[in-house]
Amino acid sequence: MEWADGLIDPGRAESGPPGFEFDPTVDAGGDGVVDTMVFRADLASGEAGLVIAADLDGDGTVDRVTTFEDDGDFVRWEPGENDSVWTVTERGSL
Ligand SMILES: [Ca+2]
Known part of the structure; x- marks a missing residue:
């Protein structure tokens, strides 16, 4: 799992765009549109984790x-206006 110049890193505040191929399989909104992809990956923290795109x-x-x-x-990332830099918009713990 590559994301920009490294693994997905919850410790960083920004990143390049995600490097994985988006292949959604889940209809998260219940509207009949498959719009969400869930997979496990090695995070830059060294831990395995779950990624929801x-x-x-x-x-x-x-x-x-x-x-x-x-x-x-958990850490939530969203793209900026030009999609070239993604920033952390939320952090927390469940
Ligand atoms: Ca979109």
Whole structure:
């Protein structure tokens, strides 16, 4: 799992665009549109974690990525205006 210049890193505040191929299989909104992809990956923290990638506006490209470490810590990433820099928009722990 590559994301820009390294693994998905919950410790960073920004990143390049996600390097994985977006292949959604889940209809998260219940509207009949398959818009979300869920997979496990090695996070830059060294832990394996869950990645949830979603296409919120339906244009076929991912525009929100949330990473969950197995201990419940999560980080949400969203792209800036030109999609070249993604920033952390939320952090927390479940
Ligand atoms: Ca989109």
